[in-house]
Amino acid sequence: MSSINEVVTTLRSRLAPPDQALSTAPPPEIASRPLRRAAVLLPLFEAEGLPCLLLIRRAPTLRTHSGEIAFPGGSVDPQDRDPVMTALREAQEEIGLPPERSEVLGLLSPSFTLVTNFWITPVVAFLPAGPGPLTPQASEVAEVIRAPLPALADPRIFHSEVWDTSGLRRVVYFYDYGPYRIWGATARILHQLLSILEESTAQ
Template sequence: MDGRVLQERTLLLTHLRTYLEAPEHAHFLDDQLEGHQPGARQAAVLLVLFEHEGELSLLFIRRASTLRAHSGEIAFPGGSAESQDASPVETALREAWEEIGLAPERVEILGAMPPVFTVVSNFLIVPVVGYLHQGPGELRLQESEVAELIVAPLRALTDPAIQRVEHWTRGEKTRTVYFFDYGTYCIWGATGRILAALLSILDTHDAGSSL
């Protein structure tokens, strides 16, 4: 990475550290659209940024088709909180290690985003954002849960041509549903909403070519 690009990456990471919530505050955040959800089940996902083929990229998984819930969908590594997890960060790192073999020590935690409440499954999902200075290393998939890894350049994900929104009504409440048609994959649901929120944060940084 040349000096100019390295400086741009440093500025972008500094912006994210400043804009994101401190990880220790993640337990106290509410869904900005759905409000306080004290009865929700707790979960966390890990959004990992890293350099791939000269592009700042984001890692997704395609869930195994044999799963009972959300089979075949595109997601971030992550899952339900367990009793031994002291924080959403620990949940996200543990799940990423179990699902794809991403070593926790490779991840610099930049911060947390406001959680996303899933109305149907009653989960409150905290997105934890990290950066891999040395890349992801050698990964191994938990094949019972993960069918495929997907590395997507942020530049491609910001293309308006692949983005669309729909408005779905459940009960008396209408919600915005975000879709990203990335290649043959459709990113939507909670993952689409989290991705849209991350891209909105990045939009507040005049990164120029840093993506």
């Protein structure tokens, strides 16, 4: 996980192809819920010789998930041809990341938010030229976070808990990265990404 080239090569071979973004159905236990489809972008880039990941801290004035750590993203709009387009569009709107800077590597498994009923498609992208200058939309984003992958993968910042919510028993992940607590859907998505990279390293 110390080389961006190794990270990108691994993810190219392990992620679902982007054209499967519309074909993954929710499991039976949540399929009957009024699902709201969304997508997020996981932008990877190199900084100071390390592979890094962009996250955001949501504005404290938002009605839901205010102040939480997240990936740039949002709801699928009717004009979006697929969740990949949603993720790229939302990243541009939220943090000013131009879509042409992103080379989409593939998809992680969708994640479900139990309280808000979002069915989220995580889109992983590589930024060969880096993120460039970013302009966060103040009404939605309080801060852009550039986190090195090796720091996020440090087992000392991770723990999990088992929660029982609305009759559903689930594992909740937590990453305490510096002053930030990453949890919920963002932590589940991050855990997926790191697990793929760690499994590749162990082989």
